[in-house]
Amino acid sequence: MGKGKNKTNEDEPNKRSRGANGKPRGGHKRGFQEQRQTGVPTAKFPAKIAMWDFDHCDPKRCSGKKLERLGLIKNLRVGQKFQGVVVSPNGKGVVCPDDRELVETNGAAVVECSWARLEEIPFSKIGGKHERLLPYLVAANPVNYGRPWRLNCVEALAACFAIVGHVEWAEQLLENFSWGLTFLKINKELLEVYQKCTDHESVKKAEEEWLTQLEEEYKDRREHRGLEDLLEMGNTNRVAISDCESEEESEEESEKEVPGIVINGTFGNDEESDEYEELEDDLPPISDLMLK
Numbered sequence: 001m002g003k004g005k006n007k008t009n010e011d012e013p014n015k016r017s018r019g020a021n022g023k024p025r026g027g028h029k030r031g032f033q034e035q036r037q038t039g040v041p042t043a044k045f046p047a048k049i050a051m052w053d054f055d056h057c058d059p060k061r062c063s064g065k066k067l068e069r070l071g072l073i074k075n076l077r078v079g080q081k082f083q084g085v086v087v088s089p090n091g092k093g094v095v096c097p098d099d100r101e102l103v104e105t106n107g108a109a110v111v112e113c114s115w116a117r118l119e120e121i122p123f124s125k126i127g128g129k130h131e132r133l134l135p136y137l138v139a140a141n142p143v144n145y146g147r148p149w150r151l152n153c154v155e156a157l158a159a160c161f162a163i164v165g166h167v168e169w170a171e172q173l174l175e176n177f178s179w180g181l182t183f184l185k186i187n188k189e190l191l192e193v194y195q196k197c198t199d200h201e202s203v204k205k206a207e208e209e210w211l212t213q214l215e216e217e218y219k220d221r222r223e224h225r226g227l228e229d230l231l232e233m234g235n236t237n238r239v240a241i242s243d244c245e246s247e248e249e250s251e252e253e254s255e256k257e258v259p260g261i262v263i264n265g266t267f268g269n270d271e272e273s274d275e276y277e278e279l280e281d282d283l284p285p286i287s288d289l290m291l292k
């Protein structure tokens, strides 16, 4: 092991905070004074929260970095493992209510990186004994708004806390983000379903049932719309006159219907814009995106 490799920044108060890859932070174009902080949580939060930060994102648009600026999250280094629940794309089981004690005692951690650069993450050198995926939930953050599975760091931590029954901890984290509580709102029903489960298998089963129901409702809605369209057409003369218009309309309509929804996909699309501020003012109503 290299000299001082596992030293925390706390041990070296005058040194600049480093990312999980050991590189000094602050190489980003924008000035970022808050990065001089130690990476050791200073604000009061009832549970330990931590992240490996690979510095892939613009600090201004990154939820993990915002938690760091708020003094809520501890930075971990590559080579450091975490004893609590690690919410990670590398997880095997899913977060479940049986994880409650583990989360209360040892906390929860995430991997702050870009979705588009997951292959760069040395998963074998981070993580811990309790790595978990999250079950189906829909993002409310402006980057991946309405997209299932692809949550950002604060949503992932909040989801973990909510599933194990600490919704108040989830709220406490999310209320630092203008869109944050929307995450709990749009996933309320489903989170309540997961909260009633026990182990990984029961959460997986609940998730599968939810997805099946979602698919059925989606099919029903499509069929129902088809019928409505037919009825709206009325007599064939009218159809002939307005043929082009209605074709154009229906294409637009069907695009609008479920943008970004992936029913059986995992982790949404490959592109990430991280455009929080720009997108935030321009969000469509969630009812346009959600099937449930």
Ligand SMILES: C[S@@+](CC[C@H](N)C(=O)[O-])C[C@H]1O[C@@H](n2cnc3c(N)ncnc32)[C@H](O)[C@@H]1O
Residues within 6 Å of the ligand: 057, 061, 062, 063, 064, 087, 088, 089, 090, 091, 109, 110, 111, 112, 113, 114, 115, 132, 133, 134, 135, 149, 150, 151, 152, 153, 154, 156, 274
């Ligand atoms: C890929 S990073 C993207 C972070 C984003 N740039 C931000 O501003 O927070 C999101 C992290 O949250 C956790 N996460 C989000 N959705 C997840 C899911 N469905 N299953 C497991 N972990 C998930 C993982 O730790 C993942 O690495």
